[in-house]
Amino acid sequence: NAGVMQNPRHLVRRRGQEARLRCSPMKGHSHVYWYRQLPEEGLKFMVYLQKENIIDESGMPKERFSAEFPKEGPSILRIQQVVRGDSAAYFCASSGGQSQETQYFGPGTRLLVL
Amino acid sequence: SQQGEEDPQALSIQEGENATMNCSYKTSINNLQWYRQNSGRGLVHLILIRSNEREKHSGRLRVTLDTSKKSSSLLITASRAADTASYFCATALSNTGGFKTIFGAGTRLFVKA
Numbered sequence: 432n433a434g435v436m437q438n439p440r441h442l443v444r445r446r447g448q449e450a451r452l453r454c455s456p457m458k459g460h461s462h463v464y465w466y467r468q469l470p471e472e473g474l475k476f477m478v479y480l481q482k483e484n485i486i487d488e489s490g491m492p493k494e495r496f497s498a499e500f501p502k503e504g505p506s507i508l509r510i511q512q513v514v515r516g517d518s519a520a521y522f523c524a525s526s527g528g529q530s531q532e533t534q535y536f537g538p539g540t541r542l543l544v545l
Numbered sequence: 546s547q548q549g550e551e552d553p554q555a556l557s558i559q560e561g562e563n564a565t566m567n568c569s570y571k572t573s574i575n576n577l578q579w580y581r582q583n584s585g586r587g588l589v590h591l592i593l594i595r596s597n598e599r600e601k602h603s604g605r606l607r608v609t610l611d612t613s614k615k616s617s618s619l620l621i622t623a624s625r626a627a628d629t630a631s632y633f634c635a636t637a638l639s640n641t642g643g644f645k646t647i648f649g650a651g652t653r654l655f656v657k658a
Contacts, residue, residue: 435587464646466648472650472651473633473648473649473650473651474588474633474648475648476646476647476648522587522588524588532575532576532578532593532637533578533590533593534590534646535590536580536587536588536589536590537587538586538587539586539587
């Protein structure tokens with residue numbers, strides 16, 4: 432049973448470009464969470480999605496950031512017109528199956544904005 | 546401030562010693578979880594303790610939960626160099642069919658061989 436997959440693992444963008452981060456949850460999981468982590472800090476909750484629905488986006492910046500989890504395919508975190516302050520590690524987690532409480536994390540995508 | 550806050554922020558011990566990390570939180574919770582993160586990697590789930598539980602063990606890990614003080618502790622016994630990592634507590638709030646999880650800033654543990 433493959434774990435949570437994220438790609439790309441590293442992403443470099445210039446200011447003003449778009450960044451697309453992908454997350455494939457564990458098999459059988461229908462809940463996806465996105466977090467952002469700055470160096471030497473903890474994870475900050477961004478958004479919680481179930482298939483085709485955004486359940487809680489209270490941690491998402493109001494502008495430039497969006498997330499989706501379509502019926503087919505991975506969850507996508509999209510950052511438009513990136514700025515240097517967007518540089519961080521973005522982690523995806525999934526839950527579901529027998530224990531919806533435990534979240535299983537992917538390896539993260541490290542975004543660097545030049 | 547953040548729902549879960551760990552202390553100490555950093556801890557350095559010798560191999561074989563025990564390591565204790567504490568976590569405090571502010572609101573009522575459904576459960577509290579501890580995660581570990583090696584440098585540059587994703588988080589690994591260690592242990593979950595529910596709000597009606599007081600203590601839980603898993604191998605060399607022992608977690609306690611005091612809901613009256615809104616605090617938890619993680620004890621790693623007989624530490625090894627491989628335990629060097631950051632440890633985060635996360636509190637879960639029931640939220641519309643799932644759980645919103647709030648992470649603390651973490652305790653950075655360094656175990657010297």
